[in-house]
Amino acid sequence: MKILISNSSEKPIYEQITTQIKSMIISGELMPESSLPSMRLLAKELRISVITTKRAYTDLERDGFIETVPGKGSFVAKKNTELIREQQLRLAEEHLQKAVDAAKSFGIGKQELMEMLEIIYEGE
Structure with a gap:
């Protein structure tokens, strides 16, 4: 999963992540039930705080795009x-x-x- 972060963007980093993952889900690039990187792994790859990736995943889950299973990770929700x-x-x-x-x-x-x-x- 390729996510690009722009430090010059007016959007906060968590929102940039959320927008890009939503776009990948809507376009079918990320299929239902496929796993997402862990919050820690994504934070490490993007060189950002885990708190930032947690905020993005929380927003995605709230909006129904992903589901998080404790101990197993986060997955693309079945398409609504x-x-x-x-x-x-x-x-x-x-x-x-x-x-x-x-x-x-x-x-x-x-x-x-x-x-x-x-x-x-x-x-x-």
Whole structure:
């Protein structure tokens, strides 16, 4: 599992870890029931505090992405399709919001933006 940490990011490190693991789960890179590195191992590999990896794993478990079995480790939760779908929709909305904000700042109208989206979506 490859996680990249940016010290220049505005996001806290635990949030960077959480976001990247969620992305790997949503994309299918991490399959249901596959094991995650232990908190200590991940902390050692990333050269960060175990407290930081614990926070990331706690957030992932709270959000239903992983399950932790005492004495055995943490595993990707069996996919909850509704949860995954909501995460995918939220991610798409975030990207669309950025596109809308950029379009507004460049003076691109709603109709023109809709036409661009349609062209991109249809792959023409």
